[in-house]
Amino acid sequence: MKRSLTVLLFICVGLAGCGRQSGIGQNSDNGSINENHQVLQSQLNIPEMLTAQGLTLLDSVKCTDRVSGNTYTGYLAAFDGAYSEGTNASGQHVGLLPKYCLVLRGSSYCMGYQMGYLLPAGTQQMTGAFIDKAAEALTGIKSEDFPELYNFLKGQVRILCEEARPVILDYLEDEMAGMEDGATAHGYKVDARDVMLMNEGFDAMYAILSTGVMPMTQKFADILNGLRAKLTSQKQTVALKRLDESVSISGGRIIFPNADPYIMGCNEFVVSGNSTVGGEVYHGRDFMFVTGDIYQDVACMAVYLPEEGHPFIAVSTPGYVGHPTAVNDDGLSMGVDVVRGACTRSTPGMGSLFVFRDIMQNSASLDEAVARMKAMDRGVSWLYVIADDDRSVTYMNGLVVEEGRSDPPYTGPYVMPVWNQVLLWPLINKLKDEPLPDRGMLIRDQSWIYPDEFKNISIGYMNGDEMNYLLYFPDQMESWPDVVVTANNYVIPRMVFTTYNPGMILIKGKIKTTVFRYNKMVEMIGNDYGNIDYEKAREIIDFMNPNRNIDNLKRYKIGGPVEGHHAIIDNRARTVKALFGYYGDWAKGVDDSWVRLDLKPFAEWLHSTEHGE
Numbered sequence: 001m002k003r004s005l006t007v008l009l010f011i012c013v014g015l016a017g018c019g020r021q022s023g024i025g026q027n028s029d030n031g032s033i034n035e036n037h038q039v040l041q042s043q044l045n046i047p048e049m050l051t052a053q054g055l056t057l058l059d060s061v062k063c064t065d066r067v068s069g070n071t072y073t074g075y076l077a078a079f080d081g082a083y084s085e086g087t088n089a090s091g092q093h094v095g096l097l098p099k100y101c102l103v104l105r106g107s108s109y110c111m112g113y114q115m116g117y118l119l120p121a122g123t124q125q126m127t128g129a130f131i132d133k134a135a136e137a138l139t140g141i142k143s144e145d146f147p148e149l150y151n152f153l154k155g156q157v158r159i160l161c162e163e164a165r166p167v168i169l170d171y172l173e174d175e176m177a178g179m180e181d182g183a184t185a186h187g188y189k190v191d192a193r194d195v196m197l198m199n200e201g202f203d204a205m206y207a208i209l210s211t212g213v214m215p216m217t218q219k220f221a222d223i224l225n226g227l228r229a230k231l232t233s234q235k236q237t238v239a240l241k242r243l244d245e246s247v248s249i250s251g252g253r254i255i256f257p258n259a260d261p262y263i264m265g266c267n268e269f270v271v272s273g274n275s276t277v278g279g280e281v282y283h284g285r286d287f288m289f290v291t292g293d294i295y296q297d298v299a300c301m302a303v304y305l306p307e308e309g310h311p312f313i314a315v316s317t318p319g320y321v322g323h324p325t326a327v328n329d330d331g332l333s334m335g336v337d338v339v340r341g342a343c344t345r346s347t348p349g350m351g352s353l354f355v356f357r358d359i360m361q362n363s364a365s366l367d368e369a370v371a372r373m374k375a376m377d378r379g380v381s382w383l384y385v386i387a388d389d390d391r392s393v394t395y396m397n398g399l400v401v402e403e404g405r406s407d408p409p410y411t412g413p414y415v416m417p418v419w420n421q422v423l424l425w426p427l428i429n430k431l432k433d434e435p436l437p438d439r440g441m442l443i444r445d446q447s448w449i450y451p452d453e454f455k456n457i458s459i460g461y462m463n464g465d466e467m468n469y470l471l472y473f474p475d476q477m478e479s480w481p482d483v484v485v486t487a488n489n490y491v492i493p494r495m496v497f498t499t500y501n502p503g504m505i506l507i508k509g510k511i512k513t514t515v516f517r518y519n520k521m522v523e524m525i526g527n528d529y530g531n532i533d534y535e536k537a538r539e540i541i542d543f544m545n546p547n548r549n550i551d552n553l554k555r556y557k558i559g560g561p562v563e564g565h566h567a568i569i570d571n572r573a574r575t576v577k578a579l580f581g582y583y584g585d586w587a588k589g590v591d592d593s594w595v596r597l598d599l600k601p602f603a604e605w606l607h608s609t610e611h612g613e
Contacts (some may be wrong), residue, residue, distance in 0.1 A: 046103055049601050050077045055101055061117045063110035063178070070307070072106025074114025079595045086559045086582025089293045099581065099595050100300040102318075103602070107307050108171040112178025112321065113185075115302070119318035120188035122298035123179060126319030127194040131201065133292030138205055140258025141246050145239070149247070152223055156214040160204035160348055161196050163215075167350045167377040168200070169358060175321045199322045202264065203351035203380045209261060210344035210381070212253025221249050263290040265488050266337035266564075267517050267541065268385040270398025270446065271525060273482030277533045281397050281571040283387040284521075284541030285335045287315070287324045289564035296561035299580035301597055305606045309361040313599050315565045315578045322353025323360075324564075325578075329603035330364040331389030331571040338488050341381040341498035342415040343404025343440065349379035356384070366395040374439040378406040381498070383486055389571035397571075399445035400486045402495045406440045412494035420500050424471075430454065431494055442492045446484045450476035454493040474515055477522040480529065487518040513553060520550065538568040538577055538594075545579075547586040559585045574599040 047057050055077035064071045078098040085095025102118060104111040116123050135154065136142050143150040165173070176195040183190035208214050224247060231240040248255050267286035273279055289295060298317050305311045312328035314320075327333035336352045350358075355376055363369040366388045373384070384401040391397050404410060413421060413428040421428065430453040435442065459471040473496050478485050490496045524540045525532065532540070542548065545566070546556045556563065565580035577596045584590040 063113040065107040072110045075103040076118040082593045084581025102302040105305040108175040109178035112175035113182035116179040116182025120183040120186040122318035124188045127198045130292045130294045137290045157204045159215045161200040200351040203348035207348045211346040213346040264338040269485040270387040272397035281389045282537040283333045283569040285567045287564035311603045322357040326360045327569045333387045333569045335385045337383040339383045342501035343498045344381045345379045345405045349377040352382045366392040396446035398484045403441040413497040488514040
């Protein structure tokens with residue numbers, strides 16, 4: 001295993017200055033709490049800082065590191081006046097649930113211990129029942145329908161996770177071990193192997209979905225054929241039909257027709273320069289994620305104060321070591337979004353959440369983040385959005401990394417079948433002057449311009465009121481030099497070619513929804529270009545909120561679960577506002593329960609404190 005140069009954790013969403021705010025145009029954030037306590041916050045201890053930021057301290061725990069012998073204290077607090085309440089997917093009323101904030105301090109092991117101990121029930125749920133519910137939603141195979149098949153598949157995912165350990169950094173392993181020990185000390189059974197499954201498992205599953213290959217493909221095929229023969233002999237026609245619709249083997253590869261890779265669909269933007277009031281830098285992040293009717297009830301924010309590396313805040317849940325949304329003390333923020341391309345290999349390498357975590361804790365700029373990512377062994381295609389309050393000469397204030405496997409190298413078009421290469425050769429030839437992926441990465445920053453050769457080349461036909469595309473290259477819609485936007489599709493043409501592969505057929509049913517989301521964000525940014533302040537940026541990233549009635553597909557329900565979270569990051573102020581839990585019902589006067597954190601006082605405290613306490 002590899003030892004990182006620095007230690008500890010990374011993401012969630014916000015820090016200090018926590019409060020509540022609410023829907024429609026009004027924003028009843030406890031901003032006055034922040035304003036009244038800005039002076040000398042760094043001179044306070046952590047419990048006093050939590051109080052000053054509008055939180056109530058609920059619990060704390062001390063952890064002595066196994067190696068250094070240093071003792072560190074972690075804290076659990078609740079946002080004052082902010083609760084989760086709504087109707088879950090089962091139709092049950094839930095609430096009032098406190099909205100929690102963790103402050104995790106010290107070595108990686110101790111930060112994991114503190115999370116496991118302070119939120120043991122949530123840690124157990126997310127590394128147990130949630131994994132199965134998320135896997136069922138992702139693959140389209142329910143364990144209760146075909147338990148032998150499902151359990152074998154889960155075992156294959158676990159094998160891929162275990163085989164990835166050589167490239168997963170030691171400090172992340174330490175944190176997973178600490179999480180098991182902390183939850184166990186509080187009387188909850190949590191296994192570090194399940195924590196690994198929670199953090200690495202999605203990459204492992206996407207590797208299987210994208211390549212049709214698993215460690216024991218033939219044995220899976222044997223189980224599938226045996227099950228099919230059994231159902232046929234028993235004349236269980238309904239179950240047989242359901243099985244055939246769920247999984248099949250073609251050309252030696254496993255196909256999951258009902259799989260939905262976009263249970264982790266997302267929306268993001270970075271705006272800065274002339275697009276914002278005062279040239280501020282805002283990173284909008286809509287993390288769209290399956291809940292399993294669990295996630296929304298345990299979601300939280302976390303402040304990470306590691307003994308080495310950068311402090312950061314993350315919007316997340318207990319059980320995560322890697323995270324989906326974060327900002328650190330240097331104003332660097334990050335998000336990770338699903339994209340499906342044939343530039344994925346059958347071994348996941350270091351999973352996206354771990355990649356994310358390591359960059360947030362150990363990078364101070366866009367240039368450092370990109371360089372660090374290039375050095376990692378990665379196996380699965382993702383989109384990473386990174387923003388920084390300091391303008392980079394190379395990457396401006398924000399970028400999208402459109403990436404696939406770090407190795408073996410790929411060019412884009414040549415992952416397609418030969419017949420596609422022949423049919424699309426006139427287009428492939430247009431790429432001759434375009435750069436090749438570097439360690440699997442191509443970068444679309446705020447100044448990137450879509451190549452003229454690929455404009456207006458999509459081919460389709462009208463089906464009623466909709467256009468059905470036979471050949472589709474999503475155009476770059478944002479034309480400003482200080483804006484970058486993404487949803488769940490590649491924009492760089494070389495990367496788009498990787499989607500023209502039979503194994504990527506799963507994306508075709510979703511391309512309309514991701515392009516709609518991308519276009520809607522560009523439209524809303526354009527409507528307020530030059531006048532975007534923090535609250536306007538928050539409204540834009542909240543566009544999928546069902547109370548706004550913008551999403552014509554009605555993905556979410558008023559008063560129902562927030563599937564993931566919405567967050568707006570002010571990179572210069574190091575503040576985050578986030579919505580998780582349940583949506584309000586604006587028509588009935590029920591506001592959304594947003595919470596806010598300010599990282600600065602915590603970071604100042606950390607930088608003025610010696611290791612240990």
